[in-house]
Amino acid sequence: MKHLHVDVKQDLLRANDLLARSLRETWVRQETFVVNLLSSPGSGKTSLLEGTVESLRSSYRVLVLEGDLETDRDAERIRARGVEAVQITTGGTCHLEAHMIAQVWEQIKEKTYDFVFIENVGNLVCPASFDLGEHLRVVLLSVPEGDDKPAKYPKAFRTAQWMVLTKMDLLPHFDFDPDRAEAEARKLRPDIRVFHTSSRTGEGLDGWVRALILAREKTFSRS
Numbered sequence: 001m002k003h004l005h006v007d008v009k010q011d012l013l014r015a016n017d018l019l020a021r022s023l024r025e026t027w028v029r030q031e032t033f034v035v036n037l038l039s040s041p042g043s044g045k046t047s048l049l050e051g052t053v054e055s056l057r058s059s060y061r062v063l064v065l066e067g068d069l070e071t072d073r074d075a076e077r078i079r080a081r082g083v084e085a086v087q088i089t090t091g092g093t094c095h096l097e098a099h100m101i102a103q104v105w106e107q108i109k110e111k112t113y114d115f116v117f118i119e120n121v122g123n124l125v126c127p128a129s130f131d132l133g134e135h136l137r138v139v140l141l142s143v144p145e146g147d148d149k150p151a152k153y154p155k156a157f158r159t160a161q162w163m164v165l166t167k168m169d170l171l172p173h174f175d176f177d178p179d180r181a182e183a184e185a186r187k188l189r190p191d192i193r194v195f196h197t198s199s200r201t202g203e204g205l206d207g208w209v210r211a212l213i214l215a216r217e218k219t220f221s222r223s
């Protein structure tokens with residue numbers, strides 16, 4: 001039985017990866033840059049996205065897919081910024097899977113976007129195993145969570161190209177060392193790119209948005 005369990009999981013992951021690959025091919029054709037955001041509950045994913053879409057919306061076509069166990073509150077927060085958002089409620093599943101994204105894409109396939117942001121379900125473990133076809137995976141770590149988290153939840157930090165240290169305005173109140181968090185993450189992924197942001201003060205948001213625009217251009221440049 002133990003082996004059967006493992007095989008089922010492997011099959012599931014293989015099917016997910018095949019579907020994710022086909023989603024990525026579609027998005028490359030459409031020049032849609034897709035970003036998958038992962039973090040613990042409450043690390044500031046929606047807050048970061050609120051500021052991000054606000055900056056991008058005048059020049060780019062932006063869509064946000066919001067993954068949650070229940071409620072469409074996060075999608076409402078994005079819509080309040082004048083940007084399209086689709087809520088995917090997983091009804092208990094602790095991560096998004098490629099077939100959930102594919103279902104959304106079936107509905108909206110006639111429309112194209114420059115940026116799609118996928119806010120994964122708040123969880124630092126499960127989402128790390130599921131490729132959603134994204135071009136860029138970003139893990140968020142907030143100051144109150146502690147700088148030891150990369151070592152404790154390695155897969156999220158090993159599979160993300162970028163890490164955002166969020167809630168930097170809270171640094172004076174917590175025993176959090178950004179350099180230690182970065183060093184811990186680099187042990188898992190030496191080339192991880194690190195941003196420092198605060199959605200409260202706006203610190204670091206311009207640099208983060210500029211980096212996203214450049215990453216999109218680089219992905220679709222035909223040099």
Ligand SMILES: Nc1nc2c(ncn2[C@@H]2O[C@H](COP(=O)(O)OP(=O)(O)OP(=O)(O)O)[C@@H](O)[C@H]2O)c(=O)[nH]1
Pocket residue numbers: 039040041042043044045046047048074121122123166167168169170197198199200201
């Ligand atoms: N001080 C401070 N608080 C923040 C910052 N960003 C977010 N918060 C607060 O942290 C809480 C959670 O923020 P969200 O953006 O909802 O976090 P999330 O990661 O989207 O949460 P889930 O979707 O539930 O996983 C809210 O009360 C925010 O106001 C920040 O930069 N500084």
Ligand SMILES: [Mg+2]
Pocket residue numbers: 045046047074119
């Ligand atoms: Mg959220």
